[in-house]
Amino acid sequence: MSYFHRHRELTPYLLLAPGVLFLAVFFVVPLGFLAYQSLESGNIDFGYAFTWSWSNYWHALRDYRAQFVRSLEYAGIATLLALLISYPVAYWIAFRGGRWKNLLLLFIVAPFFVTYLIRTLAWETILSDNGFVVNTLQSLHVLGPSGRLLATSTAVVTGITYNFLPFMALPLYVSLEQIDGRLIEAAEDLYASKLHAFLRVTLPLSLPGVVAGTLLTFIPAAGDFINAQLLGGPDNHMIGNVIQSKFLELTDYPAAAAMSFILMAAILVAVFVYARLVGTEQLTGTAV
Amino acid sequence: MSSIAVPARSRRNTLATTLGFVRRHLLTAYSILFFAYLLLPIAVVILFSFNHPIGKFNYTWQGFTWDNWRYWDGVPGIRSSIVLSLQIALLASIVATALGTLIALALVRYGFRGRGTTNILIFLPLSTPEIVLGASLLTLFLNLNVVFGFWTILIAHIMFCISFAVVTVKARLVGFDRHLEEAAMDLGANEWTTFRKVTLPLSAPAILAALLLCFAISIDDFVVTYFNSGNKVTFPLFVWGAARIGAPPQVNVIGTAIFVIAITVMLANVLVQMRRAKRVS
Known part of the structure; x- marks a missing residue:
């Protein structure tokens, strides 16, 4: 009899141990340090001391309210746009893709194969002042002769929507693909129109995908600072830009830590509400 | 009565099929537009890896060159x-x-x-x-x-x-x-x-x-x-x-190279899957 046979109940823990320990030390513990740091006061020259400095939080909310609101606003608009843009395509691939499904899915994730920063720089090229998009909009008088797209909220939202679109499209596709076609046929027999059948059967059955896609898009979008940095101007800065510059340029660690925590707390609340609604297994299942 | 009802129903059916046809192709047309949008920045990255920029900004098309690929590590x-x-x-x-x-x-x-x-x-x-x-x-x-x-x-x-x-x-x-x-x-x-x-x-x-x-x-x-x-x-x-x-355009060169390698690996995988699925069916 091997050791494993006598202690079978230990096997799962032995399998888990290395990975879970790694995550504990380099994911959970750092969050503790972040929380600790967020309650410190002082400065980089004289050192920081833990003083239960809750004021870091109030000051962050007071001074950077605009950036917090803007982050949620941009991320919200981009998520909604991504949902509206990709739902019909996910539907098309799921129900009409046939044997081309996998190839079409590959197209959906194709942007991920171009380095994130490089594809954002490509948008900078596309939206640049002498680019064809600006020229076209100017000739249509949508934009004034000196109007531009770069350094506007439109450019930032465009970039965010594009960059996180596959996160929305894939879970939508997964949930649409799982729908039994016979249910829709039955619905079409029972309800008057295809529209009704869609609204009453297909749409509700695809809701897990909608919720998963929304979370997977909204979470990274709310914390993003690359799009705002490369496509926006100072007026378009999001909370990620502030956190980044406080940490890496101004070395105001406690304030930056407090802001990170506010951002994460807001997002965690949303995720836990969702986890309660659908269960953790399904949540991690649809995340692929 | 039935002589009236039958053409009415068949007319409704033709209407339904026409609408279905339009809708199906509308969805297809939309999907093609969607993929164009999705692939546009990738095309820009690839195209501008062949650009011969004047000055430091690789934003506007100035002319074709192989130099960026030849001197990919020239930066x-x-x-x-x-x-x-x-x-x-x-x-x-x-x-x-x-x-x-x-x-x-x-x-x-x-x-x-x-x-x-x-x-x-x-x-x-x-x-x-x-x-x-x-x-x-x-x-x-x-x-x-x-x-x-x-x-x-x-x-x-x-x-x-x-x-x-x-x-x-x-x-x-x-x-x-x-x-x-x-x-x-x-x-x-x-x-x-x-x-x-x-x-x-x-x-x-x-x-x-x-x-x-x-x-x-x-x-x-x-x-x-x-x-x-x-x-x-x-x-x-x-x-x-x-x-x-x-x-510099070399950034686009590396971006393109990474894209081509990744997409080739994935494409090969998808093609194998498709062939296997065909054999099974």
């Missing part, structure tokens, strides 16, 4: 950044996949106390914004006076790759026939032999998929790396630095 720092990115991606994907596969096995095969907590622990890094992952690791390393560099980058990459590896392997292990393992055990193999001779070969495709995914995520990562790199420069960090003063 100081670009070659070393690519080497570092490859090293990190290779090591991080191997370690993360190994750790992730073990967790996935435990989650799929065993009922144990703490399953729910483990699931949450795996899911949390996926649902935490990258900036928070990067910032919290930064505070850990700062407070422990760790020197930033290769090792801090590697640790960071393993950390955010583990969850992806777990989810990928788990998804494939769920549909795995346990009878094969039971048969091996009945024939006298112990758990370790069964694992080595049956479980591991059968889950090889899943493990390979996890490796590739982790490699891709690692080589593309900017945010977490930016917070934990010290003065080391990975390729995405190089692009970020270059973008501030105008990114």
